[in-house]
Amino acid sequence: MTSAIDTEHGRRTYSAYAHPLWRRLLVTRESAIIGLLFLVVIVATFAVPNFDSPLTLTFLIREIAPILLIALPMTLIIITEEIDLSVASIVGLSSVITGLGVQAGWPLPFAAVVAILVGTVAGSINGALVTFVGLPSLAVTIGTLALFRGIAVGLLGTTAISDFPEFWTDLTRMNIPGTPMPLIIVPFLVLAIIFGVLLHFTPFGRSLYAIGLNKEAAAFSGINVGLTKFWLFVMSGAVSGYAGVYFTLLYNNARGDNATGLELQIIAAVLLGGVSIFGGRGALPGVIAGVLLIGTLSSALRLAGVTSDIINVITGVLLVASVVSASFLAWLRTKRVAAIGRKKGRAEASDG
Amino acid sequence: MTAVDTKPAAGNPVLRSIGHVLKARETGIAIALIAVIVVATVSNPNFLFSSDGFRDLLLTPSLLMVVAVGQAIVIITRNVDLSVGSVLGLTAYLTGRLFIDIPGIPPVLVFVAGIGLGALLGLINGALVAFAKVPALVITLGTLYIYRGINVAWTGSDRINASDLPAGFRDLGTGEFLSIPLLTIFAVVVLVVAAWYLRNLRSGRELYAIGSDPAAAHLYGLRVNRRVIGAFVVSGALAGVAGVLYAARYGTVSSSAGLGLELQAIGAAVIGGVAISGGVGSVWGAAIGAYLLLTINRALPIVGIQDFWQRAVVGVLIIGAIVLDRVLAVRQHRRLIEQREEKP
Amino acid sequence: SDGSSDGGSSDGGDSSADVSITMLPKNLGNPYFDTSTGGAEEAVSEIGGTFEEVGPSEASPTSQVQYIQTAAQQGVGGLIVSANDPEAICDALDEARSVGVKVVTFDSDTNPECRDLFINQATAEGIAQVQVDLITEQIGDEGQIAVLSASANATNQNAWIEMMEAELAANHPNVELVEIAYGDDDDQTSFDKTAALLQTYPELKGIVSPTTVGIAAAARYLQTSEYKGEVALTGLGTPNQMREYVEDGTVTAFALWNPADLGYLAAYATAALISGEITGAEGDTFDAGTLGSYEVGADASVLLGDPYVFDADNIGDFDF
Amino acid sequence: MVQTSTSASAAPPALELSRVVKSFGAVVALSSGSLTLEQGSIHALIGENGAGKSTLVKIVAGLYRRDSGDFRLRGEEVDFSNTAQSKAAGIAVIYQEPTLFPDLSVTENIFMGRQPTNRFGRIDRKAMRTEAVEIFERLGVRLDPDRLTEGLSIADQQIIEIAKAISLDARVLIMDEPTAALSGVEVERLFAVARSLRDEGRALLFISHRFDEVFDLCDTVTVMRDGKYIDTMPISDTSIDELVRLMVGRDVTEMFPKLPAEIGEDVLVVDGLTSTGVFHDISFTVKSGEIVGLAGLVGAGRSEVVRAIFGVDHYESGSVQVNGQPLRKGRPTASMAQGIALVPEDRRKQGLVLDQSVTRNVTLAIRKRLAKWGLIWGGLENASAEIWASRLEVKTAALDAEAGTLSGGNQQKVVLGKWLSTEPKVLIVDEPTRGIDVGTKAEVHRLISKLAQDGLAIIMISSELPEVLGMADRVLVMREGRLTGEFDRADATPEAVMFAATAEGAAA
Numbered sequence A: 001m002t003s004a005i006d007t008e009h010g011r012r013t014y015s016a017y018a019h020p021l022w023r024r025l026l027v028t029r030e031s032a033i034i035g036l037l038f039l040v041v042i043v044a045t046f047a048v049p050n051f052d053s054p055l056t057l058t059f060l061i062r063e064i065a066p067i068l069l070i071a072l073p074m075t076l077i078i079i080t081e082e083i084d085l086s087v088a089s090i091v092g093l094s095s096v097i098t099g100l101g102v103q104a105g106w107p108l109p110f111a112a113v114v115a116i117l118v119g120t121v122a123g124s125i126n127g128a129l130v131t132f133v134g135l136p137s138l139a140v141t142i143g144t145l146a147l148f149r150g151i152a153v154g155l156l157g158t159t160a161i162s163d164f165p166e167f168w169t170d171l172t173r174m175n176i177p178g179t180p181m182p183l184i185i186v187p188f189l190v191l192a193i194i195f196g197v198l199l200h201f202t203p204f205g206r207s208l209y210a211i212g213l214n215k216e217a218a219a220f221s222g223i224n225v226g227l228t229k230f231w232l233f234v235m236s237g238a239v240s241g242y243a244g245v246y247f248t249l250l251y252n253n254a255r256g257d258n259a260t261g262l263e264l265q266i267i268a269a270v271l272l273g274g275v276s277i278f279g280g281r282g283a284l285p286g287v288i289a290g291v292l293l294i295g296t297l298s299s300a301l302r303l304a305g306v307t308s309d310i311i312n313v314i315t316g317v318l319l320v321a322s323v324v325s326a327s328f329l330a331w332l333r334t335k336r337v338a339a340i341g342r343k344k345g346r347a348e349a350s351d352g
Numbered sequence B: 001m002t003a004v005d006t007k008p009a010a011g012n013p014v015l016r017s018i019g020h021v022l023k024a025r026e027t028g029i030a031i032a033l034i035a036v037i038v039v040a041t042v043s044n045p046n047f048l049f050s051s052d053g054f055r056d057l058l059l060t061p062s063l064l065m066v067v068a069v070g071q072a073i074v075i076i077t078r079n080v081d082l083s084v085g086s087v088l089g090l091t092a093y094l095t096g097r098l099f100i101d102i103p104g105i106p107p108v109l110v111f112v113a114g115i116g117l118g119a120l121l122g123l124i125n126g127a128l129v130a131f132a133k134v135p136a137l138v139i140t141l142g143t144l145y146i147y148r149g150i151n152v153a154w155t156g157s158d159r160i161n162a163s164d165l166p167a168g169f170r171d172l173g174t175g176e177f178l179s180i181p182l183l184t185i186f187a188v189v190v191l192v193v194a195a196w197y198l199r200n201l202r203s204g205r206e207l208y209a210i211g212s213d214p215a216a217a218h219l220y221g222l223r224v225n226r227r228v229i230g231a232f233v234v235s236g237a238l239a240g241v242a243g244v245l246y247a248a249r250y251g252t253v254s255s256s257a258g259l260g261l262e263l264q265a266i267g268a269a270v271i272g273g274v275a276i277s278g279g280v281g282s283v284w285g286a287a288i289g290a291y292l293l294l295t296i297n298r299a300l301p302i303v304g305i306q307d308f309w310q311r312a313v314v315g316v317l318i319i320g321a322i323v324l325d326r327v328l329a330v331r332q333h334r335r336l337i338e339q340r341e342e343k344p
Numbered sequence C: 001s002d003g004s005s006d007g008g009s010s011d012g013g014d015s016s017a018d019v020s021i022t023m024l025p026k027n028l029g030n031p032y033f034d035t036s037t038g039g040a041e042e043a044v045s046e047i048g049g050t051f052e053e054v055g056p057s058e059a060s061p062t063s064q065v066q067y068i069q070t071a072a073q074q075g076v077g078g079l080i081v082s083a084n085d086p087e088a089i090c091d092a093l094d095e096a097r098s099v100g101v102k103v104v105t106f107d108s109d110t111n112p113e114c115r116d117l118f119i120n121q122a123t124a125e126g127i128a129q130v131q132v133d134l135i136t137e138q139i140g141d142e143g144q145i146a147v148l149s150a151s152a153n154a155t156n157q158n159a160w161i162e163m164m165e166a167e168l169a170a171n172h173p174n175v176e177l178v179e180i181a182y183g184d185d186d187d188q189t190s191f192d193k194t195a196a197l198l199q200t201y202p203e204l205k206g207i208v209s210p211t212t213v214g215i216a217a218a219a220r221y222l223q224t225s226e227y228k229g230e231v232a233l234t235g236l237g238t239p240n241q242m243r244e245y246v247e248d249g250t251v252t253a254f255a256l257w258n259p260a261d262l263g264y265l266a267a268y269a270t271a272a273l274i275s276g277e278i279t280g281a282e283g284d285t286f287d288a289g290t291l292g293s294y295e296v297g298a299d300a301s302v303l304l305g306d307p308y309v310f311d312a313d314n315i316g317d318f319d320f
Numbered sequence D: 001m002v003q004t005s006t007s008a009s010a011a012p013p014a015l016e017l018s019r020v021v022k023s024f025g026a027v028v029a030l031s032s033g034s035l036t037l038e039q040g041s042i043h044a045l046i047g048e049n050g051a052g053k054s055t056l057v058k059i060v061a062g063l064y065r066r067d068s069g070d071f072r073l074r075g076e077e078v079d080f081s082n083t084a085q086s087k088a089a090g091i092a093v094i095y096q097e098p099t100l101f102p103d104l105s106v107t108e109n110i111f112m113g114r115q116p117t118n119r120f121g122r123i124d125r126k127a128m129r130t131e132a133v134e135i136f137e138r139l140g141v142r143l144d145p146d147r148l149t150e151g152l153s154i155a156d157q158q159i160i161e162i163a164k165a166i167s168l169d170a171r172v173l174i175m176d177e178p179t180a181a182l183s184g185v186e187v188e189r190l191f192a193v194a195r196s197l198r199d200e201g202r203a204l205l206f207i208s209h210r211f212d213e214v215f216d217l218c219d220t221v222t223v224m225r226d227g228k229y230i231d232t233m234p235i236s237d238t239s240i241d242e243l244v245r246l247m248v249g250r251d252v253t254e255m256f257p258k259l260p261a262e263i264g265e266d267v268l269v270v271d272g273l274t275s276t277g278v279f280h281d282i283s284f285t286v287k288s289g290e291i292v293g294l295a296g297l298v299g300a301g302r303s304e305v306v307r308a309i310f311g312v313d314h315y316e317s318g319s320v321q322v323n324g325q326p327l328r329k330g331r332p333t334a335s336m337a338q339g340i341a342l343v344p345e346d347r348r349k350q351g352l353v354l355d356q357s358v359t360r361n362v363t364l365a366i367r368k369r370l371a372k373w374g375l376i377w378g379g380l381e382n383a384s385a386e387i388w389a390s391r392l393e394v395k396t397a398a399l400d401a402e403a404g405t406l407s408g409g410n411q412q413k414v415v416l417g418k419w420l421s422t423e424p425k426v427l428i429v430d431e432p433t434r435g436i437d438v439g440t441k442a443e444v445h446r447l448i449s450k451l452a453q454d455g456l457a458i459i460m461i462s463s464e465l466p467e468v469l470g471m472a473d474r475v476l477v478m479r480e481g482r483l484t485g486e487f488d489r490a491d492a493t494p495e496a497v498m499f500a501a502t503a504e505g506a507a508a
Ligand SMILES: Nc1ncnc2c1ncn2[C@@H]1O[C@H](COP(=O)(O)OP(=O)(O)OP(=O)(O)O)[C@@H](O)[C@H]1O
Pocket: D024, D027, D028, D029, D030, D047, D048, D049, D050, D051, D052, D053, D054, D055, D056, D096, D408, D435
């Protein structure tokens, strides 16, 4: 059939890209955030006493590991123009399940697997409500935020379980031998690569961007929009469940109110990393840099004796500034295109 | 074809029953609320029939109700205001500071200051949402952090104690008129004014129009930006006044006043039938939602459920409410299509 | 134990020359801890060192961990902590100690292995005793009482409540403890919980709130309710918060130690640890400025003294 | 009947536009729009799809701001920056697409933003309702003023739009294809109202693709083509043939280069497809090499049928078979695997992801096929996109240009490329030439013709009758969700098809 379409005219050739590689790589939101991250690290190294200690890195990674982990599926979800506000509650629920399991005498790996499964089920409840019932994810996950947290707190009251096997808590806190890098970085990197490849190098990833930008066109292109979203919520639940186990072992503490409020930090970091809340835009490297940026900034500020409230203000300002600047830049661009269009229109008019 | 044969509504039972179902949205949760009160009262008559019980039943949800009314107005325009808890915290602390720093300041001025600060913070939200064309969720998430941070930085480890506030002012928080708490009276006045406004003034109806279809609102020439900013200002001002009342009611204000209130307020609105996608619902629903939320909270221990489970119940309520709305909407849609089909 | 500790411990060794102390209360914005911090600050300025107060805005163990880690990174000489959980912050404290930070707990202890010294405000027995004495006296030694505590896993409150229950069972058979409610050291929660208690138990004669946030919130509720003067309230509170309620008769008497003294003593003890004057072994003695000399007791703990009872006659003499 | 009452030719025209330019990014929608609307007359504006009629209307409404050109209202220069201003100036507009608030009642939709109020600013609901009922009576429709507009048929929605415009009591009334969804009775009512408005001295602008209506109602006519003003004349001085020639700019027949194709076996068999309230008992077959045209008025349900066949919509009963294999319903992936491709009617909403590059758009439907070991590489995508871009001669600087920046015709080519790259056996094209220029149109026609020659089974939906008649081997006609006619190429006269498409059989 191809022969039918070959026109008698000579074939045109096209350049694949309008701009050279370096420009495509460097002039992006992601590189801006990565650049900002480096700037903060450099300034802090010189200006903040003790920031250059290897402990800084250890503590930083440990503390933000749950955010790093959950930011991965959250990125995919926001790219499809949905949101999951219930992740922190799933962390809390998974933490409580781990604790109850250990209290009941289960071996820790078994308790952990059960906790991750519970997280996965929680995620699939979100997914089912969004996909099959057709509800907005914002409303659904505000509901399950309360529900999952409520179950966690209900199961354990405000008591805590804190007698976890030392082997596992030590393992959680261990560094990669000879480095100040905590061991959690290994599963994180594995997941980051999986999610990165999934998002940027698979047909599945392509469909996520299409869904985020235009659901209808995605459906007309043979993408099963509902099912895709369902799986994303399941992934988010599973990863949150895993983060809950990690959280529990790191602090040697299973409580229903663990990780309260973490969802907003995660979403703030993802948005700061260049993912558009309107969906369809963003990349994982930017998100990881966004998480690291907020983490490093607060770590440096804390070391410099700045109180946590100022750190919160800075997080908020960064978030607002990043979205406002993005929309300002977009506005400038449409102005420019419109100006070109007007010139063209007038030229055409004077021809006619 | 179609239009000519459409029967007028008065005689159309299908349409009328749809109207009833729609109205039942508020009635439904009002019944749920009454059921909760009845069950709790049967378990323990003091829940309703002691003077404190009666007072707390009316009093406890009043503050949330004021905030939820503001939240509902914002949600009706297809936006959301996550910063209300932080705004409440700031104005509550401002209230205490004013009484401490300006001895003898008339409470009226404090109210004005609280409302003013709340409105200003709401204006910032609204202006960013309207002019930067950024979703309210992101903006108000940012200002949630910012306002709370400013609050903590300002408060430090200070706190307002009951003894810092004049007794006359605190009476507002606990006082009664004809055995109805003043706060409840105030909240109901706010509710009635807001409901009247949304139903009877053009600008109120325009809020629904904007939430129902922002693009169409633009085509109609409605002043979308102005209305959206207005909604945020109202939400901020109501959170502000709630902050002043918080100080009056609880006497103690620390930097964590109002923490987490935003989700309760959104929850109340959603339970009350205010659709998160805008254009649908009423402040009545949000107010009843607020009462239901907090009354369940108080009733659970009385009927023997540990109140730890309260949040889970709230979650189930929210999800139940939105699923119910969805089911009703789908059924209505199907009925309307079938109705079209029936016509010759 | 891990790679990072080598780099850190040399830092810690250096800084032990001068006295730098960080104070980490359960949460900020709590007048009780404000007072203890004030005492500690005074002590440090007497000794001649640097002092800093850090802390989370809500009392949760995981948020305390960050501040412990920061102190370890900064290589401060000593860290004074009131623990939100006896276990959860243990590992972080261990890590801080492994880089040379001296860890002193006050007010609320962790497991003894996780710290160098505990500054005990009063023995648990003493605190339980004084509260039981106060409430039974106020209700005429019979009837229902309830406890309004902090969070359900607050170490010291739980220890006191346990001893109060034992004391009640042993010596006050006509007094029934009907419920232990938890206000989470949150003002609003405690306030609403008081309301719930009064409604749930119409026969209630008294409430004991062994936490300063709880007792103030409960007093405020009682003050305007029909139960004022009917239901007795006592527990642990600060004079400034309770003054009004004692003066108007909502509350007759309550107890507390002087938190300023507690902070003051903790700072002196920490300085003594940093300088090597004491190691935390039983029998070590050190000088605590205006408070005089103290001796380290069993389990590496130092006892401040007996709790003090405040009532309408003496409350005017105190300002904290 | 040209009005003698047009009180002296001295009165300035109600509305006057000259050499108005409007562009959207790279697309020039209007390069020289001119129009003069006299008071007390009804003026028709005609032109092909995409000629710029709606754009002109939106400029008058204040929805778009013109880039340059003159705009006078009763002789005075005006420049509206929002629709409230144009309303205040006495201009009422019925837009082509109904724009209603689904969650509000019919009455509120009519009066939103200018509800009757009492002295204290309180909305007078009773007065509002009475006024709505009066307008409906005047229009001769019985629509429940209290019901929500959600779920109303397109026709009813259009009625509300008309009621809205009439209630404004405006001096200039602009109607952009108000009759597209209306039946004969309603159209007559509307015309009666329009004439009485004219007799009151108001100016009306009427846009329609139905010539019979134009000749029936209007006094003068302006023709536009490719964003430009072509000519204005009294309706009595012209004929359909002349208007068509002016609209198209050349002889119509050469637009449809139909190539001889060998018609083979049944490829697509549709049997008894039904979806309540949308379409009923639709049965037809398409053979290889055959082009089946699907004609009907807008809203007849043609798009719904092909969407159900492709699987983006569900249907209740009936079946679809491709080459004898039954097709799973509601599964576009299954349909694509069986070789069905659907080029949807709304390329901006359904066909393209406007914010993504040409490459991503062209390869979206074949992304799974391009993947090697489950992974997809930019190079493969670019290569595949380049093949189709050059075969279809897409005009773009680079393949990573966002699809939204291309002109309408080039966007249509990208959608075609996207679906041709799936190597379909059945190609369904819904309004394939909507909004593309004359040259490209012929090219698309040639392409479709060649694909048929190559053995594809093709369904072509088009609202342009000449296009269907020029291209199709067989024409199916739909009206109100039912198949009402089937004609072989030889029998498919415009009159016959129009008769089947409209109950009345009014033919152009
Ligand atoms: N908002 C927009 N952005 C980009 N291009 C647009 C926009 N609106 C219209 N166009 C383009 O401008 C041209 C003129 O469109 P317009 O809607 O005015 O045509 P029309 O004459 O009303 O056609 P029809 O008869 O199909 O309604 C088309 O090519 C269209 O694709």
